[in-house]
Amino acid sequence: MMMKKGFLLKQILWISALIFMFGCGSEEQFEQTASGLEYKFHIKNDSARPVQLYDIVEVRMNYGTHDSVLFASGNQTIPFQIDPIYEGDLLEGIMLMHLGDSATFVIDTEDFFVKMMQSPQIPDYADGEDKLYFDLKVVNIITETPAVKARRLEATERKLAEEKTIADYVEENNITVAPTESGLYFIPITEGNGSKVKNGDAVKVHYTGSLLDGTVYYSSFDRGMPITFVAGSGEMLAGWEEAILMMKPGGKARWIVPSSLAYGSYEREGVKAYSPLIFDVELIEIVD
Known part of the structure; x- marks a missing residue:
């Protein structure tokens, strides 16, 4: 989640x-x-x-x-x-x-x-x-311990290299959209219908979260369990709070999210510290 x-x-x-x-x-x-x-x-x-x-x-x-x-x-x-x-x-x-x-x-x-x-x-x-x-x-x-130190130094290397890592991914995948001021890339796939999400809207979405190398660490599609949250409530990652406001019901998009808008220095299962992430998102509906 x-x-x-x-x-x-x-x-x-x-x-x-x-x-x-x-x-x-x-x-x-x-x-x-x-x-x-x-x-x-x-x-x-x-x-x-x-x-x-x-x-x-x-x-x-x-x-x-x-x-x-x-x-x-x-x-x-x-x-x-x-x-x-x-x-x-x-x-x-x-x-x-x-x-x-x-x-x-x-x-x-x-x-x-x-x-x-x-x-x-x-x-x-x-x-x-x-x-x-x-x-x-x-x-x-x-x-x-030496093992913990090695992991910390590895994270520092990822942090220092992240900007180039994202730039290389964008170039290799022929991505032409410009990033937002925060560094997020929003790549529309299907526009959707109606009005865009506003802060305060409850939304239901399906998504797949993956690393830049394509490794999937979570997919609500595979689990058949979409998530629901309130936009602008602060309960989601900063990248999510920004990108969801660009979507309409029925819309699909790919987001490239720098670690500063994701987990940053924290780790979670399948995601190391300072890892930029990709989210393939479908906005199912704005919940009444």
């Missing part, structure tokens, strides 16, 4: 053992890094193993607004690799921590969802909130 909210939220690892303390104190209780990241430690073990760049860190976490919990991991711990995405992000905050530490970090809402989670917009459940508060506890720290 292309719905990524649940998929990506599970990649980012969160804690439950702490009770939200954000509403209990003033902003003056928080310290600030040079990048502007606000933080407050509840438990700090300076003598314990520190978190370092590229470590695999297992955490528990809650996050929410100043007065509401939006996510709680319970007792579950999830591993993720420390490789900050932008200055002042949550991963930068975790690099301040040691094994056993617990802390609260204040993160800009739009930066978190758009830059870190790679959502096209802030989800409805967090809309209107300028800041999110993350209560986090470091449960385990694992040094990057």
